[in-house]
Amino acid sequence: MLAAAGTAILLCAVFVAAERDGLRLGFLLWFRHEGRGVDAEGVALLVVFAVAVTLMIGAFASADGAAPVALLANAAMKMALLAAVVFMLARPDLPQFENKSLTLRAVFYPLLALSVPFLYRLRGAPGRYPALLDLAWSFALTLDIVSNDLHWYGNWKHWDDAVHFINSIPLAALIIVLLFALERRGRIRLGFWGASAVGLAVYAALHNQWEINEFLMDRFAGTDLQPGGMAEATRNNLWSVAGSVVSICPLLYWKREGALDRAFVEPLGALIFGVHATEGTAVKPASAGTGC
Numbered sequence: 032m033l034a035a036a037g038t039a040i041l042l043c044a045v046f047v048a049a050e051r052d053g054l055r056l057g058f059l060l061w062f063r064h065e066g067r068g069v070d071a072e073g074v075a076l077l078v079v080f081a082v083a084v085t086l087m088i089g090a091f092a093s094a095d096g097a098a099p100v101a102l103l104a105n106a107a108m109k110m111a112l113l114a115a116v117v118f119m120l121a122r123p124d125l126p127q128f129e130n131k132s133l134t135l136r137a138v139f140y141p142l143l144a145l146s147v148p149f150l151y152r153l154r155g156a157p158g159r160y161p162a163l164l165d166l167a168w169s170f171a172l173t174l175d176i177v178s179n180d181l182h183w184y185g186n187w188k189h190w191d192d193a194v195h196f197i198n199s200i201p202l203a204a205l206i207i208v209l210l211f212a213l214e215r216r217g218r219i220r221l222g223f224w225g226a227s228a229v230g231l232a233v234y235a236a237l238h239n240q241w242e243i244n245e246f247l248m249d250r251f252a253g254t255d256l257q258p259g260g261m262a263e264a265t266r267n268n269l270w271s272v273a274g275s276v277v278s279i280c281p282l283l284y285w286k287r288e289g290a291l292d293r294a295f296v297e298p299l300g301a302l303i304f305g306v307h308a309t310e311g312t313a314v315k316p317a318s319a320g321t322g323c
Contacts, residue, residue: 072118073181079114080177083107087166094163094285094294101162108166112144112173118180127182132254140176144169151302161298164208167201174198191263192270195238199274203234204282211291212300223286227279231272238271 086104093100116137123133147165174194177183183190207230213219214226221229242264245256257263285291 076114080111083111094290105166108169115176115180127185140172144172158301159298161302171198192266195267196270196274199271200278203275203278206230206234208295211296231275234275
């Protein structure tokens with residue numbers, strides 16, 4: 032309820048600020064002033080995304096007992112992603128889509144968002160559906176495409192850094208949870224802090240590869256993914272590292288609340304291995320390790 036009320040108040044403040052040219056608060060609606068006829072569609076997309084984010088906050092705030100909320104948030108986030116793709120395909124002439132791999136995003140983002148439920152059905156994974164993990168993954172994809180649709184990357188020069196920071200939190204957390212799941216199967220033995228350190232290193236390497244791929248796309252495919260050159264790539268890496276470090280905070284909170292295993296580690300273990308994560312192993316749960 033608090034998250035819903037806060038989101039509603041924030042949206043109202045943004046609308047008022049945009050109407051009065053209060054650009055510092057109203058930047059979320061700058062796309063309305065471009066005169067391209069996307070006023071209603073853009074506002075609708077923003078509202079759908081805000082609702083999905085509100086539900087996501089509620090699901091993560093009560094991770095261990097919010098299965099219905101998590102499933103609802105998942106559906107809302109995927110609807111927001113679908114709406115963002117439709118928006119993109121309906122308005123390919125907008126300046127924010129120039130040299131931005133429009134087709135790749137429109138095709139692969141929805142497929143990636145559906146990868147978790149597809150794998151869950153394919154493997155016949157037992158136990159709890161990894162709704163919160165699916166939600167974190169879908170949010171990272173949706174934030175990027177919504178940011179392109181509403182021209183936030185172009186209208187606010189720091190938005191790219193903000194997205195790298197925000198998205199690094201769920202993505203790095205997913206890697207760390209994967210290590211916890213491997214530990215529960217007896218594949219590794221790292222403890223909470225050891226798995227966190229290895230997860231941060233793996234995420235930093237993967238993000239660095241992402242920046243290299245963007246450079247190669249700009250160089251050989253004619254895209255404009257790094258308009259700021261080396262300075263932008265360096266800032267992106269720094270903000271991503273910062274976000275990945277922050278990702279440890281919610282994991283530590285859920286560990287101390289006793290929700291990390293039940294809501295994250297066990298569902299991911301079942302999804303990957305097709306059996307309960309604890310089956311056939313005497314290894315201590317990662318969330319109950321001694322590394323705190």
